[in-house]
Every structure is written in C-alpha cells, then in structure tokens.
Amino acid sequence: MKTSVQFGIIANSKTRVRCIFCKVYIPKANKCIEQHINGSKHKENFELMTENGISFNTDILYCKPCKSYLPDNHSISEHIEGAAHANWVAAMDDLVDGEFIRLNAYLSSDTENVFCEVCKKNIHCTLQNIEEHVNSLNHRSHIVEKLKPINGIFRVNNEDEVWCKVCDEYIDSHVLNILEHIDEDDHHMEWFMEIEDLMEGQDMSIVNYLANEFEKFAYCNKCKVEIICNAQSIEQHVNSESHLNQFS
Ligand SMILES: [Zn+2]
Ligand SMILES: [Zn+2]
Ligand SMILES: [Zn+2]
Ligand SMILES: [Zn+2]
Ligand SMILES: [Zn+2]
Incomplete structure (x- = not known):
C-alpha cells in the first residue's frame, strides 16, 4: 500500500501510519486513511495550514511566516495561537x-x-x-x-x-x-456613509456617478431608472412604491 505524502500521511510502522497535520496515528488500512483524510478535523487543519503559510516537508511542518519548523508535539492550532505567529x-x-x-x-x-x-x-x-x-x-x-x-x-x-x-x-x-x-474629511466620509446606508440591499449603484465627472445620476438596477445622486432623492426612491414593488 502506498502512503500519501500529499495528504500529510506518512508511514510509521507495519500496522499504522501517521497524519502529521493532525498528529494522530491511523491503522494502516485504506479505508481508515480515507476516512481520516475526509474527516472534519483533518480538513480543518489543512485549511489552517493554507491560511497561515504552513507547509510540510516530508514528515515535518514548516511555518513560512515564522521561518521555523513546528516541534513535533505542537499542534497546528497551538502554533497559530502562539505569540510569535x-x-x-x-x-x-x-x-x-x-x-x-x-x-x-x-x-x-x-x-x-x-x-x-x-x-x-x-x-x-x-x-x-x-x-x-x-x-x-x-x-x-x-x-x-x-x-x-x-x-x-x-x-x-x-x-x-x-x-x-x-x-x-x-x-x-x-x-x-x-x-x-x-480617509479623514468629515464631509466626504459622511456623504459616503449616508448614501451607502440608504442604498444597502437596494440594488442601486453609484459607480458611474463617482467615476464619471459629468454623470449626475445614481442607477437603480431593480427599476432600471436613474435617480439624481443625493441623499434626499435616493431616500425618496428607495421608499417609493414603484421601487418597493420590485422587491415583493
Ligand atoms: Zn489528519
Ligand atoms: Zn508561524
Ligand atoms: Zn504597491
Ligand atoms: Zn470629498
Ligand atoms: Zn428602484
């Protein structure tokens, strides 16, 4: 039987293999190994590795950000939660x-x-x-x-x-x-907060308004209409019957 380094499984003894991601021993049988590899614990560890720059070199785990090998008795989550990492x-x-x-x-x-x-x-x-x-x-x-x-x-x-x-x-x-x-101008930031707040979940866009100097309108993708781009008009539009009907 082959052991698959690809999944962090390495040969250990005649009767068992070891998962170096999860630091556990598994009976040396295809069914057990497959079950382990498809288990949630193993997947979770593998995910933590890819999110954290941890890879493995044959039988040892290496953390790229920390430039260090993980001690064999250290689990992946222990390393990630450790101060250095x-x-x-x-x-x-x-x-x-x-x-x-x-x-x-x-x-x-x-x-x-x-x-x-x-x-x-x-x-x-x-x-x-x-x-x-x-x-x-x-x-x-x-x-x-x-x-x-x-x-x-x-x-x-x-x-x-x-x-x-x-x-x-x-x-x-x-x-x-x-x-x-x-980042810091009060008026600028408040304008965005107010407009974004009004448009949230309304399927409206101000992308063109912001990117084109002469564009005067915001656009409602639901109603396929242009609306003057200011808080008052947008508020009126999102509360209008015709707009609300698009959502019912
Ligand atoms: Zn595992
Ligand atoms: Zn690390
Ligand atoms: Zn750059
Ligand atoms: Zn501004
Ligand atoms: Zn609308």
Whole structure:
C-alpha cells in the first residue's frame, strides 16, 4: 500500500501510519486513511495550514511566516495561537489592510513574495519590506489612482489641484493630501456613509456617478431608472412604491 505524502500521511510502522497535520496515528488500512483524510478535523487543519503559510516537508511542518519548523508535539492550532505567529499575522494584516496586497497567495503557496496589485510588483515578504513598501510614495500614488474613481475625485486643468465631486471642493493634488481627504474629511466620509446606508440591499449603484465627472445620476438596477445622486432623492426612491414593488 502506498502512503500519501500529499495528504500529510506518512508511514510509521507495519500496522499504522501517521497524519502529521493532525498528529494522530491511523491503522494502516485504506479505508481508515480515507476516512481520516475526509474527516472534519483533518480538513480543518489543512485549511489552517493554507491560511497561515504552513507547509510540510516530508514528515515535518514548516511555518513560512515564522521561518521555523513546528516541534513535533505542537499542534497546528497551538502554533497559530502562539505569540510569535499571532503577532506576525496581526502586524501583517494591519499593514496590508486596504493596500491591495495579495497576502493569501503568499500564505497558501511556497512563494516567498507577495504581489502588490496596484504597483504590479512582487515584494519579498517580510514585515519590514511590506512596511517600507506601503509607505513609499510610489505605492501611495498608485493607491490614490485606484481610489480616485471610487471616490469621485477628478483631475482639473490646474495640476496643483484635484476636484472632489462629492464635496464640490478643490483640494491640493499632493498624494498624501488626497488620501487624507478620502480617509479623514468629515464631509466626504459622511456623504459616503449616508448614501451607502440608504442604498444597502437596494440594488442601486453609484459607480458611474463617482467615476464619471459629468454623470449626475445614481442607477437603480431593480427599476432600471436613474435617480439624481443625493441623499434626499435616493431616500425618496428607495421608499417609493414603484421601487418597493420590485422587491415583493
Ligand atoms: Zn489528519
Ligand atoms: Zn508561524
Ligand atoms: Zn504597491
Ligand atoms: Zn470629498
Ligand atoms: Zn428602484
């Protein structure tokens, strides 16, 4: 009988095999092994591995983020909940949040790089490298270009300024200034909160309104009508009989 390394099952003795994901011994019979591999505990461990950058090398588990082998008496969940690993994950999640950096691909494969979608660039994945990258002006300007069309921000003839359609306001075109407007300007944020709140679950879209300078309307996909894009009109529309009828 073959033992399948692919599933973390390795030969142990004449009568049993071992699952290195689950740290358990299994009778050496196809039926028992199959049952184990299809069991929820095994699947859960395998999922934890792919979510956490843990792979296996013949008979030992290796954690890529921690750059360390897991001691044989350590379960996968023990390792993940341990301080070193948990701190890495928390710090990394914090760094890549909203930065268009694909961490999952790094964690679930054997690459040493993460891919930055906005810079179209691979970065060798260490906390320090990622921190440097996300704070670089180059990355921040790519982020701004990505955020402009979903925030209603447009270039104007004067290069020193951009125009925020949502706030009808000219703002300094420096990258950090635009990001500050998007993330911290009260009026800007409140507009989005109010509109998104009204549109939630209503199958309406303001994508075109935000991306096209001259578009005046939000669009209701249910009623196939355009609605002036402001809180008052949208509120009227979502409460109108014709709109509500589309949902009944
Ligand atoms: Zn297992
Ligand atoms: Zn780890
Ligand atoms: Zn980048
Ligand atoms: Zn604004
Ligand atoms: Zn409608």
